[in-house]
Amino acid sequence: MLRMILGRLPQMVIVVLGTGFLAFSIMFVLPGDVVRSILGDNYTPQAAAQISAQLHLNQPFLIRYFSWLGDFVTGQLGTSLIPPHQQVSDLLGQALLPTGEMLLFGQIIAIVLGVGLAVLSVASRNRVVDRIVQAIALVCSSIPGFVLGLLLLELLAVQFQLVSPRGWVAPADGGWGENISHILFPSLILGLFTFPVMMRVFRAELVSQLDDEDYVTLARLKGISTGRLIFRHVLRNSSFGLLTVVGINVARLVGGVVVIEAIFGIPGMGTLIKNSVQQHDTPAALASITFVAIFVVVANLLVDIAYAILDPRVRDAAS
Amino acid sequence: MAARNIGSVNSPHQSSGEPLLVVTNLVQEFSVPKRGSLRNATVSAVADVSFVVDRGETLAIVGETGSGKTSLARTLLGAPPPKKGGITIDGHDVTKRNRATRKAQSRLVQMIFQDPSSALDPTWSVQRIVSEPLQKLGLSRQERDDRVADTLRRVGLNPERHSRRRPSELSGGQQQRVAIARALVGRPALTVLDEPVTALDAATQSQVVELLAELKNEFGLTYLLIAHDLAVVQQLADRVATMYLGKICEEASVATLFSTPAHPYTAALLSAIPSFTPDERPRLRLLGEPPSPIDPPTGCRFRTRCAFAQEVCATVEPRLREVAPGQNVACHFPLGADGTPSTTVPAPESLGTVA
Amino acid sequence: MTTATPTNTSMIPTSKRGPRLRLYRARAYRKPSVIVPAAILLFILLACFAGPTLFHLPKPSVGNLSDYLLPIGSPHHLLGTNTLGNDMLSQLLVGGQITIIVSVGAMALGLVFGTLIGMIAGYYERIVGAVLMRILDIIFAFPDIILAVAIAAYLGPSVINTIWAIGFFNIAGFGRIARAQTLRVVRMDFIVAGRSSGISGFSILWTHIWPNIAGRVFAYALIALSYAMMAEASLSFLGLGVPIPTPSWGNIIGSNQSYMSLAPLLIVMPAILLFATIASANLLADGLQEKRASTIE
Ligand SMILES: Nc1ncnc2c1ncn2[C@@H]1O[C@H](COP(=O)(O)OP(=O)(O)OP(=O)(O)O)[C@@H](O)[C@H]1O
Ligand SMILES: [Mg+2]
Numbered sequence: 001m002l003r004m005i006l007g008r009l010p011q012m013v014i015v016v017l018g019t020g021f022l023a024f025s026i027m028f029v030l031p032g033d034v035v036r037s038i039l040g041d042n043y044t045p046q047a048a049a050q051i052s053a054q055l056h057l058n059q060p061f062l063i064r065y066f067s068w069l070g071d072f073v074t075g076q077l078g079t080s081l082i083p084p085h086q087q088v089s090d091l092l093g094q095a096l097l098p099t100g101e102m103l104l105f106g107q108i109i110a111i112v113l114g115v116g117l118a119v120l121s122v123a124s125r126n127r128v129v130d131r132i133v134q135a136i137a138l139v140c141s142s143i144p145g146f147v148l149g150l151l152l153l154e155l156l157a158v159q160f161q162l163v164s165p166r167g168w169v170a171p172a173d174g175g176w177g178e179n180i181s182h183i184l185f186p187s188l189i190l191g192l193f194t195f196p197v198m199m200r201v202f203r204a205e206l207v208s209q210l211d212d213e214d215y216v217t218l219a220r221l222k223g224i225s226t227g228r229l230i231f232r233h234v235l236r237n238s239s240f241g242l243l244t245v246v247g248i249n250v251a252r253l254v255g256g257v258v259v260i261e262a263i264f265g266i267p268g269m270g271t272l273i274k275n276s277v278q279q280h281d282t283p284a285a286l287a288s289i290t291f292v293a294i295f296v297v298v299a300n301l302l303v304d305i306a307y308a309i310l311d312p313r314v315r316d317a318a319s
Numbered sequence: 320m321a322a323r324n325i326g327s328v329n330s331p332h333q334s335s336g337e338p339l340l341v342v343t344n345l346v347q348e349f350s351v352p353k354r355g356s357l358r359n360a361t362v363s364a365v366a367d368v369s370f371v372v373d374r375g376e377t378l379a380i381v382g383e384t385g386s387g388k389t390s391l392a393r394t395l396l397g398a399p400p401p402k403k404g405g406i407t408i409d410g411h412d413v414t415k416r417n418r419a420t421r422k423a424q425s426r427l428v429q430m431i432f433q434d435p436s437s438a439l440d441p442t443w444s445v446q447r448i449v450s451e452p453l454q455k456l457g458l459s460r461q462e463r464d465d466r467v468a469d470t471l472r473r474v475g476l477n478p479e480r481h482s483r484r485r486p487s488e489l490s491g492g493q494q495q496r497v498a499i500a501r502a503l504v505g506r507p508a509l510t511v512l513d514e515p516v517t518a519l520d521a522a523t524q525s526q527v528v529e530l531l532a533e534l535k536n537e538f539g540l541t542y543l544l545i546a547h548d549l550a551v552v553q554q555l556a557d558r559v560a561t562m563y564l565g566k567i568c569e570e571a572s573v574a575t576l577f578s579t580p581a582h583p584y585t586a587a588l589l590s591a592i593p594s595f596t597p598d599e600r601p602r603l604r605l606l607g608e609p610p611s612p613i614d615p616p617t618g619c620r621f622r623t624r625c626a627f628a629q630e631v632c633a634t635v636e637p638r639l640r641e642v643a644p645g646q647n648v649a650c651h652f653p654l655g656a657d658g659t660p661s662t663t664v665p666a667p668e669s670l671g672t673v674a
Numbered sequence: 675m676t677t678a679t680p681t682n683t684s685m686i687p688t689s690k691r692g693p694r695l696r697l698y699r700a701r702a703y704r705k706p707s708v709i710v711p712a713a714i715l716l717f718i719l720l721a722c723f724a725g726p727t728l729f730h731l732p733k734p735s736v737g738n739l740s741d742y743l744l745p746i747g748s749p750h751h752l753l754g755t756n757t758l759g760n761d762m763l764s765q766l767l768v769g770g771q772i773t774i775i776v777s778v779g780a781m782a783l784g785l786v787f788g789t790l791i792g793m794i795a796g797y798y799e800r801i802v803g804a805v806l807m808r809i810l811d812i813i814f815a816f817p818d819i820i821l822a823v824a825i826a827a828y829l830g831p832s833v834i835n836t837i838w839a840i841g842f843f844n845i846a847g848f849g850r851i852a853r854a855q856t857l858r859v860v861r862m863d864f865i866v867a868g869r870s871s872g873i874s875g876f877s878i879l880w881t882h883i884w885p886n887i888a889g890r891v892f893a894y895a896l897i898a899l900s901y902a903m904m905a906e907a908s909l910s911f912l913g914l915g916v917p918i919p920t921p922s923w924g925n926i927i928g929s930n931q932s933y934m935s936l937a938p939l940l941i942v943m944p945a946i947l948l949f950a951t952i953a954s955a956n957l958l959a960d961g962l963q964e965k966r967a968s969t970i971e
Pocket of ligand 2 (some may be wrong): 389391
């Protein structure tokens with residue numbers, strides 16, 4: 001077990017370093033005078049020199065990368081280049097809660113929809129139900145998340161006033177109940193946007209279980225219905241499929257967060273990344289992108305560990 | 320007695336006595352991921368194998384599944400190159416991968432594979448497949464097309480009818496004929512045949528074996544034949560080597576090996592086929608599964624399944640040595656004419672104490 | 675000479691093999707699950723690229739503010755106008771051109787570079803392959819839209835830069851598919867046979883491996899196209915993709931966002947087009963996959 005985690009560590013470190021490097025390269029190698037675009041109309045030689053020094057722009061690229069890396073690892077994320085020049089670590093801290101909640105609720109909704117519809121379509125053994133479920137998945141996977149968001153927002157929030165159009169109320173302002181009731185709607189859209197992939201993967205898993213496994217044949221011979229079969233045996237054995245699906249979905253959710261936050265004006269990581277990148281606020285952009293990379297990588301590691309705990313073969317081999 | 324080989328299509332021994340393929344101390348290993356470990360395990364597929372094939376001769380290699388026959392064959396083609404040891408074909412050291420050997424390679428060695436469906440590119444036409452080995456020989460287009468048509472005709476295919484087809488539009492026997500044409504079109508010095516008929520049905524098998532024998536006589540080819548089926552070996556081979564867990568156990572002429580096998584493993588392989596075992600010899604059975612090549616037995620690799628194993632077999636690895644003229648055996652207690660060990664003390668040659 | 679007779683010729687009809695085969699293949703595509711989405715895609719393509727000249731539509735961004743929000747069916751403005759008085763039909767069709775050009779361009783970028791990298795990574799398995807694969811893993815593990823946002827923001831919004839930003843992370847998807855397929859093909863004996871005929875590595879990649887993986891790569895291309903289209907729309911919506919006044923389906927939605935209640939059609943119309951195109955590409959990919967499954971494997 002420990003060995004497996006240790007074995008994965010170098011790979012994770014490489015991925016995180018690589019993403020940092022990639023983000024770093026994007027910001028410093030791509031054309032465009034960073035200093036000029038940061039200062040805009042306030043361009044003066046002194047200010048330019050100050051910013052250059054702050055970003056270590058006068059040093060070779062690799063040196064800058066490693067000095068940034070050193071700072072990042074020791075938690076010195078620097079200050080934002082945009083007034084009011086907040087600490088980047090504070091910005092990250094503020095963005096964490098909204099995005100964390102959205103990812104959590106979005107994942108839960110996606111699992112419920114994905115697994116539920118997959119079971120429904122397989123268990124019903126009814127072509128019509130199966131077709132309908134497939135069609136729903138096709139529709140949801142063919143509408144960009146922001147379109148879905150805008151349409152549902154208009155329909156449910158503005159026309160029928162069923163939900164609040166505002167996406168975010170800080171718990172400090174309105175209490176946790178207010179907070180969660182506001183974040184649920186954006187999370188629903190995130191879930192709707194991401195569940196079709198989960199459904200397809202899980203459905204394939206269920207079908208292959210039903211086709212292959214001997215115990216299923218045995219149960220069938222005993223006259224157990226497909227629905228009961230799925231609930232009593234197959235689901236228990238499909239936990240790997242579920243894990244895979246959850247793992248796949250993490251990166252998709254994180255990607256979806258950027259647009260959903262923009263629609264609902266939620267001050268989360270997506271908004272932070274988008275704004276800092278757009279305003280060329282390099283310290284904030286680098287830190288937030290690398291932070292998201294770490295999050296995705298760690299989430300995938302957790303999925304792998306869960307795999308190892310569940311799978312007797314891996315568990316036995318490791319101990 | 321093993322009398323059937325008298326009626327085989329095999330012509331009398333054509334060997335020139337001039338070595339064409341010289342393999343010395345060849346080692347091939349694969350690393351495979353080991354469960355629950357960060358380090359890889361090593362599969363020993365070919366372990367310190369040496370032999371010589373003369374020009375015009377056919378050497379057959381037989382052995383149980385997993386004994387390393389295919390690994391040996393592929394190593395001769397450099398796919399992948401050997402871990403250790405030397406391979407010389409027609410005087411060229413083919414372990415050195417330089418431009419000159421690469422250019423010469425299609426003339427040096429070609430292979431006919433076990434599975435015709437994987438040996439032929441499904442997206443290529445028969446014409447293109449067969450002409451591939453001619454690409455680097457500097458022939459004109461007309462010469463190439465003529466050679467391809469000739470060779471197709473020679474293996475029993477009709478160039479007009481078959482050369483535009485894809486492999487999937489041919490029967491299994493036709494596919495194997497294409498593979499044979501592909502291998503022989505450039506007249507390679509050495510042809511490696513890896514179970515050339517195993518994938519075919521019985522009737523097609525005998526046709527293809529006959530074809531291979533004819534082609535060999537006609538063009539004076541040299542074959543390294545890998546086979547499961549001892550009847551095929553009898554028809555095509557001059558000499559046979561038996562292989563077990565990556566090692567050569569015994570090597571002799573077909574007649575000698577089939578009539579008086581000296582290695583218990585060879586005897587056991589022959590025992591599996593009723594018509595081969597002389598009545599006066601005891602039948603030997605191979606017990607159980609072969610051990611894992613990841614962690615082969617010490618000493619003699621065959622000892623765990625050998626009826627005659629002694630203590631020394633676990634500690635000292637037997638050397639390949641001549642026990643009768645033209646018969647080499649790697650065993651401390653080789654079988655005599657009666658099918659039981661002829662000695663009770665290991666010979667100094669097999670212990671390696673004699674230089 | 676005992677064996678010079680070809681075997682089993684009776685089993686295979688021998689005359690006119692080539693044409694018959696092509697006919698057969700064409701028939702395999704002739705089913706609703708392929709034809710319907712293909713026809714929709716073709717129609718959208720034709721409408722977007724031929725429509726504006728064919729119907730003498732005004733340029734998409736020359737509207738007059740006096741034509742503010744004309745309703746559907748107005749004279750000279752079949753689909754009405756937007757808040758700037760621009761002709762909506764023209765906006766939608768020209769916007770479609772841009773969206774299609776950007777997503778096809780991004781897909782092609784991914785296809786060319788990704789497939790090349792994937793094939794090399796699969797063929798030269800050891801060191802080169804491992805390094806390339808790690809790089810692809812890094813790009814792949816990362817939420818694509820975030821990288822695209824970063825690239826687009828730093829390059830500045832423009833059509834070409836949007837293609838680069840989206841194309842860049844498409845590389846990883848194609849790279850993975852191409853690598854997995856190459857690993858499958860490299861195991862085949864005909865590769866060993868080719869190598870032992872002295873054929874060089876690049877020649878083997880091009881003549882043996884590419885034809886054998888092309889089908890899967892092109893099947894993935896449709897899926898990649900639908901991803902690219904979503905990415906273009908999302909980037910343009912965020913204001914980081916195709917810059918206004920050049921229309922694209924994504925930025926039409928983005929720029930009319932605040933008129934959602936006032937004039938919902940301004941958003942619904944491009945949304946329907948976007949959806950129809952993406953869904954058709956997905957359906958076509960499914961339909962072709964089905965065809966592959968039934969005739970090849
Ligand atoms: N690429 C590879 N990676 C790892 N192990 C391999 C590889 N190729 C062969 N081996 C192992 O090497 C050993 C010898 O295999 P090989 O295919 O040479 O046997 P064989 O004698 O040809 O068997 P068969 O008669 O079944 O064809 C086997 O244990 C096999 O599992
Ligand atoms: Mg083999």
